[in-house]
Amino acid sequence: MSSAEANPMRPYLGRLAGIEDIAAGIKLFQVEMTGPEGQAAFSEYKPGQFAFVSAFGAGEAPFGITSTPRRGSLVEFAIAALGHVTNTLHSLEVGDPVGVRGPLGNWFPMEEIKGRDIVILGGGIGGAPLRPVVHTILDNRVDYGHVTILWAARSPDLLVFTEEFDDWRATPDLDVHVTVDRGEEGWTGNVGLITQLLEQVNPSTENTVAITCGPPIMIHFAFLTLGKLGFNPEQSLTTLEARMHCGIGKCGRCNMGEKFVCTDGPVFWQSDIVGFLEGLL
Amino acid sequence: MKVTTLDALRSWLDTVVGEYDVVAPRDVDGHVLYRPVATSGEIVFSYERPELSVKDYLLPATEVLLRVEKRGGEVTVEENLADRGQVIFGVRPCDAHGPATIDALFLEQEPPDTYYSHHRARTVLIGMACPQLWEGCFCTSVGGAPDDATHLDVLLRRVDGGFAVDTVTEKGAKLIAGLCVEERDGAPDAPTTEGEAVPVMPPDAWRPLFGDNIWMRHGERCLSCRICTYVCPTCRCFDVADRVVEQGAGITRIERIRVWDACTSTNYRRAAGGHNSRPTKPVRLRNRSFCKFRYYPEDYGPLGCVGCGRCIVSCPVDIDITEVLQDVAERSGR
Structure with missing residues (x-):
């Protein structure tokens, strides 16, 4: 049958x-x-x-x-x-x-955010789902405003897609800032949390969308720091990760209250998440 | 009313076993359980509430989803779907309410679950009304009744000298076409439903209680043994894993299996890297309670509880869902 x-x-x-x-x-x-x-x-x-x-x-x-x-x-x-x-x-x-x-799952609203400046915050392997965002911007450069990429990891050897940085940096009106929590011998770049780097870079909030992905604790503090810089929850996006076994809303594993990472997300505006009964932190 | 005798019912059931997989209440070492039967002689006709629900026959505790064969670099994948029809006999009304609840998610939410849909389509439910509420039962507080025919295909009710037969669905009528019945005056006795109703607050009332100390009070003594979800007719969480069943001579045979899981287990939310977003017993009990009375009805419609009371009688530390419901009602000031 x-x-x-x-x-x-x-x-x-x-x-x-x-x-x-x-x-x-x-x-x-x-x-x-x-x-x-x-x-x-x-x-x-x-x-x-x-x-x-x-x-x-x-x-x-x-x-x-x-x-x-x-x-x-x-x-x-x-x-x-x-x-x-x-x-x-x-x-x-x-x-x-x-x-x-x-x-x-759903996706980053790349159509909806056309014409806006974009701040991208990637922490560790959280950079993986952000790379297609970067590629979409690069391949449709005129559709988006100024782009600020903040890329971080616990240590230099955990930074992902570093070999693409030259390509990203060669793009007009696009900055790439990199930091690591802990440096190591030979590391000459920034040392410190991505939130400290974010405060230093201090991007304008005007007509800007922030997109972040990383471990839950990083997303939590990234949202706090964005808030401190004047970003409101309606202009910050993230994608969440949870343990799951079906991806289609049945297995029960990834709920945050009555919402599911798999079918309601994984991409959420911060303003959606603040209304959820339960977080993933 | 239409009435059949025990003898007529038995001889009819003996014709059904040839054609269908038949599951019915059986005495297994002193425990009444819904189990496959080969003859009507194995069936228990007088019983209270079987210790486990019929969930296992529609959403099996362990089910092979796919059979995968790896031959060198080549892979073939086959779906595993049963061929025969299935009759579950002697289903208590609450145990028919269970799959009706799961239907709201597994059938009605896109995409439907292939395996569950298949089991539902191949299954006929022959119910047996309860004469009363058993220990821990509160079906009447959550939209059910000991003689509720709603989610069944046929309902039997005990009367003098046999069983009154109510045909509920077309599917049921077709199945029992060969059952010997006679018309008789009168009606079956109504079941006794003594006892106080359990207050069930609407989903809205739950939200403000997310941070309440109710969860600490009831959840602190939880042992994370998961028996409450195991016996529950509506708990549907599952895990998926692969097991290698045969390996050798360049061929590997693999089964992708689905197994029941429980949000009350310690590692349910432990993600890769070790982070656990529901690390304590109270927050896990809270999720199970909220799932049944807020999330499930909010997301899919029906309450996630049929009032069978199995979690109450099974819990080794006497966590009682009706006491949780009482507390929720009191805290809501209603």
Whole structure:
């Protein structure tokens, strides 16, 4: 017996077309969708959406998609080796099969924020779902105003997508500021929290949207600091991460009160989140 | 009323077992449980509330979702869906109310769950009314009744010399077409529903109580054993994992399984990296309570509680959901 409708728990098949070390314990996986259904599903997806990646035999886990379809058909994920599924993914090689279920969730309102200045705050692997935001701006530069990127990590070896900084910096009217919580030998850049850097840079709030992603504690303090600089909750966006097992609102895992990260998000305005009964901190 | 005798019911059930997977109350080492039966002789016809609900047969505690075969670099994925119809016999009205609650999320919210939809479509529920409320029961406070036929396909009620038969749905009528019944005057006795109603506050009343000390008071002694969610007809949280069932000669066979999970467990919210956003027992009990009486009705319509009372009689430290409801009502000043 087969189901009449597509089974939302069934992954599309893919193959690892590229694997790259991008930071300590973090790899970039490039997935080539191998079947027509998977190719169709991932022919269009938006910055901020996520997908479940299967390492068959170990399980599946959700990850923010870190690529844009405009830049190619390979679907990219930046994944830190932290648990069973992610460590198994890290043991795979180019050519190995994987499964991908998605794209899922909502996305950054890139259309709605056209014409505005943008401040991007990325903490650690939280930079992964922000990279498609940066790429969308770069590929449609005239659509957005001044762009300030603040990029941070606990230590220099955990900074992601550093090899793209030159490309980002070569873009007109776009600044990139980098900081680490703890420096190390040879590090000549900023040392300090991303919130301290944010206060130093002190971006104008006028016609500006702030977009942040990082660990829950960073998002919490980023919002506080943005507030201190005059940003109101209607002009700050974030994307949240939670443990989840379905991505379609059934498994119960990622609720924040009556809201779900998977189906109501993962992208939220700060003004939405303040009304939620429960946070993720 | 239409009445059938126990003998007629038994011989009819013996014809059903050939055609359907039949699940019915059975005595398992002194515990009455809904279990698969091969003959009507295994069925218990006089029982209180089976110790577990019928949830296991619609949203199984462990269910193989996909069978994956890896042959070198090639992968094939097959869905695992049962072929046969299923009849669950002797379902208490609250246990039919359970799947009706899960329907609101698993069938009615897009996208529907493939496996649950499949089990629902292949299943007929033959109910057995309760003559009274059992220990801990409060179905009448949450929209049910001991003889509520609403979510059943057929309802049986005990009468002198047999059972009154109410056909509720087309599906039920088709199934019991071969059951011998006779027309008789009168009606079955109404069940006794003595006892005080439990106050159930509307979802709005809950929000201001999120930070109340009710949760500390009831949740502090919780053991995180999760029996409340295990026995609950409406708790639907699940986890998904892979297990390797066979490996060798270049072939790996994998099952992707779904298993029940519980928001009352210690690590439910522990994310990669170790952060746990619901680190204490009171906040986990609060989530379970809010889910049933605020989030579920807000998001999907029905209350997440059918009043079966199983969590009350199962809890090793006597956490009582009706006491929580009492406190919520008192704190709301209503």
